[in-house]
Amino acid sequence: MDLAFQLYEFIALLMISVAVAIVVKYVRLPYTIALVVVGLLVGLANIFPEIKLSEDLIFLLILPPLLFEGALNTDLGELRSNFKPILCLAIVGVLVSVVVTGFLVRWLLSIPLSIALLFGAMITPTDPVSVLATFRELKAPKRLSTIIEGESILNDGTGVVIFGLILEMVRTGHFSLVSGMVEFGFVTVGGIVVGFSFGYTAYRILRYIDDHLIEITITIILAYSTYLFAESVHVSGVIAVVTAGLIIGNYGRLFSMSPSTRIALTDFWALFVFIVNSIVFLLIGIDVSGEKIFVYSMETLLAIPVVIAGRALAVYPLLTLTDKISERIPARWKHIVFWGGLHGTIPVALALSLSDIPHRDMIASMTFGVVLFSLIVQGLSLEYIVKRIFRREESIYEEHIARRIALKRSIMEIERMRRDGEITGNVAEKIISEIKVELEEISSKLLEIDVAERDLLLKARKRILHIQKSVIRDLAIRGTIGEDVVRKLTKEIDSELDALE
Template identity: 45%
Template structure:
């Protein structure tokens, strides 16, 4: 009897303790299912699809124990995302567009915070909204919502062939304005918590100290770790070192009351632009890039899915007036900051026309960082719930409405657009692959006597005609220099990857030594990096 009782008790305890593990498994299964479905059946960016999936599943309460908390985002999820983005940022494009990126990222956040805050407070006062928020609370919301997260937008940019300068500015601005918004948020929240009078001069002084301190710490640590990796030629150790650097730069900066976010960004930029050149072999660079690409995919997937869950539980209809006012205030704040600062950019750098400015405004979607900042507001602050509601509403609107419509906006403005010959080439190539696959299946059916000779001959002749027709079209399209260049690069990369597989297989069976194999793979990786 006791044995049975003990077994039942242990079984009950196991189920209770395993609930979070089961939720995590279901979470990853849902993420993979959505990602696979989008890849094969839809052109919808997978991050937006994950939000929809999260919203739908929020009604079934499948994930009661999984939530976005400030500790989870700031200390676990955010540093790797920032490091990966900084590490992969194109150094040449960053240098070419450093002026507009810095102006939009630094001054754009400050302008947007104040315009959004004053507009929000004025609107509440004008319409005598219940529970009118004071100016400092409105400015705090402005800081919460000022960082942009254009992951879904950049995915659409790649599909539509948007000019590199446009996507580089938006990507660079998004990376740097994360750090700026966190610093501004900290200054305003500190003034609210301490009940001190907010001084713009004092705030500016503290902003410079915190931002500069974070940049200095991240640069020093990034430089130090870059020199360490130069002494090692082991991709596993070097991946581990970049992981340590990611969290160490954040923790160190926060310990010295500097910006951990800016520190991680500086460290990532240092390793990506300097460390990869002096301290990483081509094989290590490929391995490190693949590792951080995977980490970014997992974290982004989890965050966007949970955003869907969190947005889904907000009572949208009850607080609809707050959300509408917030959305309009944020859009106007973003518009004012872009229009005003572009006048400065156009005087000191290449001109940015009105079409691009429109894309900057509408492409400034909000994401996980905004939600983390809102959740990090002290629970005893009386306006925390209103700020949370407005943040969830704005994030949901920007990711779903702005994220889904940015492609149509680009088409209306005639920005980007893929080469028609290149698209036609890919279409014919896809048809040829499909026909060849069908031809192989036909041969197999005939060999296994599953089809008569007469029908086999008819279908074989039909396939041969289709193959010849597709080949003729591809040969004609390949005369286009852009198509020829694309075909050469993709074909060469496929051959290089096949060479790499063959060498790895030979090493596995002892046909060639590990030392020789690694030298050969290193050379191939160098060529692959050059192609990319």
């Protein structure tokens, strides 16, 4: 049997991933980008001749946990307070991108419009893994992360649904805008209904159990069974699993799990997704090097600017529009949303799933090329841009504040340790006096920074309220405060936020 062989390959890929993960700590290259590059090299060296990402592998094994974990860690409150830009990007934005990319591709490459639109739908879903990793490192604004992550989670759903509709039209040769839109609505709403039913059932079961092994196993079952069931009744599995994940992440985790279960659950899914993502990005590299991107290099080189143009024409007009109906998004954030629309797992999966349609090889190669370009060129340049933008005075100011809070907490902890007899009074005093010197330095540095401008102050106030909200959420997850308190405090902060607008 080749189970042994598969296991060897899996362990070998894990070893390469871990080696890459260790090396990137020193060379400061984003992990996912390093994986794709190493994957390319491994693919060119032909070390794993038989390894391939298959459609089944991606859609059945890989996608459900990735989507579920993303939704699990999405704060529905944050999402709700930014739902206008997010929904605009994830629904209207996807449609604009698909149409713009489709028409441009047809015009430039003279292929049937339906095939060109299929390519547009395939390439549109975004994957923010490496972007968000950079954000976390730089402590970028929470709201910007929320918009990018929210868009990505939802446009996976719309992108895949539109792809499926166009593919059916290509295969049947029958095209109808009305039936397409009806189908779109059915698949989307059906996915939400399935996801909600499964998620809510799991939530009720979780309330009755207090055993973290069983509870985590239930979330694994939930992620896969929601996806499989939704697909088997021909509604969107992607949308269903995201819906279920949002329910567990926002209600199940808070209200039906003990604090230690919450930590174990978050840890487990983080590990699962770390392993799955490592393997996927390596395999993207390996697969791309095996595909015939060089045969269609002209087409691929044309596709890259076309896809970027499609994204630009979706992001800028829509976000300018939403500025009028919700909190303004700063201009430079718009650049980040636009340029940070990297393409990852989903386009590759969709390309691999194509088989019996005209120009299959060409649009698959174009997809692989665009994914590669976005991950490496856009990914790396974005890191540079984001660093430049957020290394401003306000972030330095926040850094000092954060450091001051951390130092003050440390003093409290040292005092607690002295009280409990873990350290002697002498040691405690020595450490505390050292910390106080540092505190004074920070205070003098804070005085040097000019924070008088009204704009900055307003922004800071808003951000502080957002931080408070997430602190409250963390406290709730850790079990320090209960359900009622969470709701009351969140409501208070929301009304303060409204007042600032």
